[in-house]
Amino acid sequence: MKNTVDALREQVCALHAELVRYGLVVWTAGNVSARVPGHDLFVIKPSGVSYDDLTPASIVVCDLDGELVEGDWAGGDLRPSSDTAAHAHVYRHMAHVGGVVHTHSTYASAWAAHGRAVPCALTAMADEFGGEIPLGPFARIGDDSIGRAVVETLSGHRSPAVIMRNHGVFSIGRDALAAVKAAVMCEDVARTTHHAVALGALSPLPQDDVDALFDRYQNAYGQQGATA
Amino acid sequence: MKNTVDALREQVCALHAELVRYGLVVWTAGNVSARVPGHDLFVIKPSGVSYDDLTPASIVVCDLDGELVEGDWAGGDLRPSSDTAAHAHVYRHMAHVGGVVHTHSTYASAWAAHGRAVPCALTAMADEFGGEIPLGPFARIGDDSIGRAVVETLSGHRSPAVIMRNHGVFSIGRDALAAVKAAVMCEDVARTTHHAVALGALSPLPQDDVDALFDRYQNAYGQQGATA
Amino acid sequence: MKNTVDALREQVCALHAELVRYGLVVWTAGNVSARVPGHDLFVIKPSGVSYDDLTPASIVVCDLDGELVEGDWAGGDLRPSSDTAAHAHVYRHMAHVGGVVHTHSTYASAWAAHGRAVPCALTAMADEFGGEIPLGPFARIGDDSIGRAVVETLSGHRSPAVIMRNHGVFSIGRDALAAVKAAVMCEDVARTTHHAVALGALSPLPQDDVDALFDRYQNAYGQQGATA
Amino acid sequence: MKNTVDALREQVCALHAELVRYGLVVWTAGNVSARVPGHDLFVIKPSGVSYDDLTPASIVVCDLDGELVEGDWAGGDLRPSSDTAAHAHVYRHMAHVGGVVHTHSTYASAWAAHGRAVPCALTAMADEFGGEIPLGPFARIGDDSIGRAVVETLSGHRSPAVIMRNHGVFSIGRDALAAVKAAVMCEDVARTTHHAVALGALSPLPQDDVDALFDRYQNAYGQQGATA
Numbered sequence: 056m057k058n059t060v061d062a063l064r065e066q067v068c069a070l071h072a073e074l075v076r077y078g079l080v081v082w083t084a085g086n087v088s089a090r091v092p093g094h095d096l097f098v099i100k101p102s103g104v105s106y107d108d109l110t111p112a113s114i115v116v117c118d119l120d121g122e123l124v125e126g127d128w129a130g131g132d133l134r135p136s137s138d139t140a141a142h143a144h145v146y147r148h149m150a151h152v153g154g155v156v157h158t159h160s161t162y163a164s165a166w167a168a169h170g171r172a173v174p175c176a177l178t179a180m181a182d183e184f185g186g187e188i189p190l191g192p193f194a195r196i197g198d199d200s201i202g203r204a205v206v207e208t209l210s211g212h213r214s215p216a217v218i219m220r221n222h223g224v225f226s227i228g229r230d231a232l233a234a235v236k237a238a239v240m241c242e243d244v245a246r247t248t249h250h251a252v253a254l255g256a257l258s259p260l261p262q263d264d265v266d267a268l269f270d271r272y273q274n275a276y277g278q279q280g281a282t283a
Numbered sequence: 284m285k286n287t288v289d290a291l292r293e294q295v296c297a298l299h300a301e302l303v304r305y306g307l308v309v310w311t312a313g314n315v316s317a318r319v320p321g322h323d324l325f326v327i328k329p330s331g332v333s334y335d336d337l338t339p340a341s342i343v344v345c346d347l348d349g350e351l352v353e354g355d356w357a358g359g360d361l362r363p364s365s366d367t368a369a370h371a372h373v374y375r376h377m378a379h380v381g382g383v384v385h386t387h388s389t390y391a392s393a394w395a396a397h398g399r400a401v402p403c404a405l406t407a408m409a410d411e412f413g414g415e416i417p418l419g420p421f422a423r424i425g426d427d428s429i430g431r432a433v434v435e436t437l438s439g440h441r442s443p444a445v446i447m448r449n450h451g452v453f454s455i456g457r458d459a460l461a462a463v464k465a466a467v468m469c470e471d472v473a474r475t476t477h478h479a480v481a482l483g484a485l486s487p488l489p490q491d492d493v494d495a496l497f498d499r500y501q502n503a504y505g506q507q508g509a510t511a
Numbered sequence: 512m513k514n515t516v517d518a519l520r521e522q523v524c525a526l527h528a529e530l531v532r533y534g535l536v537v538w539t540a541g542n543v544s545a546r547v548p549g550h551d552l553f554v555i556k557p558s559g560v561s562y563d564d565l566t567p568a569s570i571v572v573c574d575l576d577g578e579l580v581e582g583d584w585a586g587g588d589l590r591p592s593s594d595t596a597a598h599a600h601v602y603r604h605m606a607h608v609g610g611v612v613h614t615h616s617t618y619a620s621a622w623a624a625h626g627r628a629v630p631c632a633l634t635a636m637a638d639e640f641g642g643e644i645p646l647g648p649f650a651r652i653g654d655d656s657i658g659r660a661v662v663e664t665l666s667g668h669r670s671p672a673v674i675m676r677n678h679g680v681f682s683i684g685r686d687a688l689a690a691v692k693a694a695v696m697c698e699d700v701a702r703t704t705h706h707a708v709a710l711g712a713l714s715p716l717p718q719d720d721v722d723a724l725f726d727r728y729q730n731a732y733g734q735q736g737a738t739a
Numbered sequence: 740m741k742n743t744v745d746a747l748r749e750q751v752c753a754l755h756a757e758l759v760r761y762g763l764v765v766w767t768a769g770n771v772s773a774r775v776p777g778h779d780l781f782v783i784k785p786s787g788v789s790y791d792d793l794t795p796a797s798i799v800v801c802d803l804d805g806e807l808v809e810g811d812w813a814g815g816d817l818r819p820s821s822d823t824a825a826h827a828h829v830y831r832h833m834a835h836v837g838g839v840v841h842t843h844s845t846y847a848s849a850w851a852a853h854g855r856a857v858p859c860a861l862t863a864m865a866d867e868f869g870g871e872i873p874l875g876p877f878a879r880i881g882d883d884s885i886g887r888a889v890v891e892t893l894s895g896h897r898s899p900a901v902i903m904r905n906h907g908v909f910s911i912g913r914d915a916l917a918a919v920k921a922a923v924m925c926e927d928v929a930r931t932t933h934h935a936v937a938l939g940a941l942s943p944l945p946q947d948d949v950d951a952l953f954d955r956y957q958n959a960y961g962q963q964g965a966t967a
Contacts, residue, residue, distance in 0.1 A: 077309065081533065081695055081696070081699045082692055082695055082696065082699075083733070084635065101734065102733050102734060103733025103734055104734070133734060134733075134734055137731070159633070159635050159699075159703070161699075161702055161703050161706065162706060164633060164635075164703045164707075165703050165704075165705075165706035165707040165709075165710060166707075166710065167633075167707075167714075168632040168633050168703060168704060168707035168713055168714060169707040169708075169710040169711055169712070169713060169714060170713075170714030171710065171711075176396040176449055177387070177392060177395075177396050177449060177450070177451075178424070178449055178450045178451075179312065179387050179392075179450075179451070193714075193716070193720070195720055195723060195724070196634070196724065196727065197723075197727060220714055221632055221633060221634055221714055221716045222633070222634045222635075223633075223634075223635070236310055239309055239310055240309070240310065243309045243310075243387075243389075246389055247387070247389050247392045247393050247396060248393075248396060249393075249706060249709070249710065250389065250390060250393035250477060251392075251393040251394075251395075251396035251397040252397075252710060253393075253477070253481060253709060254393060254394065254397040254399065254477065254480060255397055255399075256397070257396055257397060257398075258395075258396060258397060258398030258421075258448055258449055260421070260449045264421070264423055267423060267425075268423070268424065271424065271425060275365070277311070277330050277331025277362075278329065278330060278331055278332070278361060278362055305765065404852040404905055405843070405848060405851075405852050405905060405906070405907075406880070406905055406906045406907075407768065407843050407848075407906075407907070464766055467765055467766055468765070468766065471765045471766075471843075471845075474845055475843070475845050475848045475849050475852060476849075476852060477849075478845065478846060478849035478933060479848075479849040479850075479851075479852035479853045480853075481849075481933070481937060482849060482850065482853040482855065482933065482936065483853055483855075484853070485852055485853060485854075486851075486852060486853060486854030486877075486904055486905055488877070488905045492877070492879055495879060495881075496879070496880065499880065499881060503821070505767070505786050505787025505818075506785065506786060506787055506788070506817060506818055537761065537923055537924070537927045538920055538923055538924065538927075539961070540863065557962065558961050558962060559961025559962055560962070589962060590961075590962055593959070615861070615863050615927075615931070617927075617930055617931050617934065618934060620861060620863075620931045620935075621931050621932075621933075621934035621935040621937075621938065622935075622938065623861075623935075623942075624860040624861050624931060624932060624935035624941055624942060625935040625936075625938040625939055625940070625941060625942060626941075626942030627938065627939075649942075649944070649948070651948055651951060651952070652862070652952065652955065653951075653955060676942055677860055677861060677862055677942055677944045678861070678862045678863075679861075679862075679863070705934060705937070705938065708938060709937060
């Protein structure tokens, strides 16, 4: 298991750099986690650590209650991200989810502060989200309220991302890379749609076109066997 | 021919980096292709490959039906971009086109999601596009609908770029470099014009000034013999 | 004391690079200062020096009247930042402040030119600012008017940042790093809130939620003993 | 003279990189020139050359009629920028000008496409521009119309920058560095003011405050003897 955890730490550390590269995070905000396949564990960013200082060894290991796992191989005296309870709740209730990402990315959070789901008027959004990106309720941090709201909003929804009212984005994926891709694409389409709304009304994208695009993209895009 | 194809692969690989540099693409979206002069072939980005992982060898060779060309020198077990059919359609029907670019660049796509051609109120736009950047119809991916719409919109039009409704940009050029330049300038003027509209009405640019600027720029700008 | 001052110069020089990295400053605008603990002194950026040319040795030492300190170890024939009087006034009147930052960051300054406090509709803003970011009055540079306005606006306020009308941002912290964090977060939430307002009305964030978030973040976030 | 020209070529080549760094230009748009002190000559960017390919040796030498200067030391078979006539006109008619910059920077050009001077509601703008950034008339490229419009608008005006209707920015300075600074600050305040207008009305900045700020900044800011 140690080898699996070490590999996930490497990957999750590297994926945090993608959040920086795509401008989704400032200072220490934002976090990526990955489930340890076959174990009731996941790895996640430590709380309040600068992206510059993040190393694979600083990524912490938690159980599915969000409690820090102790021990030599789990290492570390760092506290897990303050969003750990939300990640843990998702892993406990969505068995197909292998990665979770949380950001306050600018345009997605603007929709959240305004309190509206991002409407679907772009083929790229139909491809990736299968329609609108839903708006989840406001939930206060500190217990599993946020995690519950994420699970309730995304269960049975095509979208791998939810915009939490007055807060920011949670995205999920079969692994951490897919969840990061969803976070990146969420900000991209939230931004483009924001600028479109500024020009006036959106041009509607008929539901049957949305459905056809989503179906094709999920089944035919990319190289066979590719993760994202 | 192998040398020609290899040189085009180098160029097309490098031009994808320009899409990244100018912020026209995120994740794996966007693609550049180049016709192989004197052959019914073109080279294009493989589907769903990260810009970080793109190498000249990963650029694939297709015939003008958009089918992957097999063989040692064509190499590769990668599938071509999911937009290959649109590129192929353009090469089949526009003999003067040597390069095609597709992006979902932010401001151009905002005009596409709103459903309006980008009006011409900038000398830089008159220079490069000879007037407005036209809006093409919505077309579903999967057959040659997109390619047909691109060809129909751009045939006989001064503009080397079209904004496809609810989708993004296709640009063309006598070679891939010129098509990339058109994609870069399209986003630039779409952005500036968006910000101008946000201030209120655009200041009109009289048609005879547009015509004079377009004529001068196409014939007198740059170094003699330069590509762009 | 020389060692302490040298260490602060290193830190303050490095923190100016953070202003550049986060896009809060252009050309020579903006400045960071740090109090010398236990002495009536602080270190600050020299006036009109390019960020590329800033070195620890170029950071100047001032007394709490904002006068340049002479002498071998204080070194330097550079004049302190033209905002030095404002920094000095803050250090004289706010004993708990160990760092001050001033920027003309784009979105915060847009709120300042419009003349409105940034309303609180984001959990990240409740965390860091405990509510709105207040608007301070217009004050002319040249005496201690700006410093007085900063102190009057921030005294007894939760927010570590103030948006000065028609001007820009002043932020404070227990040390220079905390003040820089406040400047970075101020621009981030000013930007997101600006984009939210562009979509229409803000979704309100109830005061008791703001209070709870602020209390938790100030006491529970990050690693124990961490500065920010 | 050769040494002076070579030094100016170095400086002007380096200053073009500042236009790129501050995001004022895309592709080959934009140009910087510098007068050769004591000679009826200036150096300027060649036409249509990529910023990546610009070297000191590629910077061309022109006389004050905008004609390319031939000869060994002037070197080069490159054509000067298509905006050379405008630069030349400025040097002929404004003896105190030692540097000229032209860009299509985004926000300044948005004001130009809308057709409004940038109003002064920021202390940074009062400092640098002494009030609004004026709007010059539309002028067609090809003769000295643009140069005349720049000179007429800026003569007797405090502002070192003019926003040319439907076009972009021309800025001037006692040397090329000062002109580049004016171009950078012009875009910065055009952007901030654009975002302020999006929030509603601007908060007015009284004329006597504008006057006092301008006077102080021009006489007291920076290190003594510094260029900018």
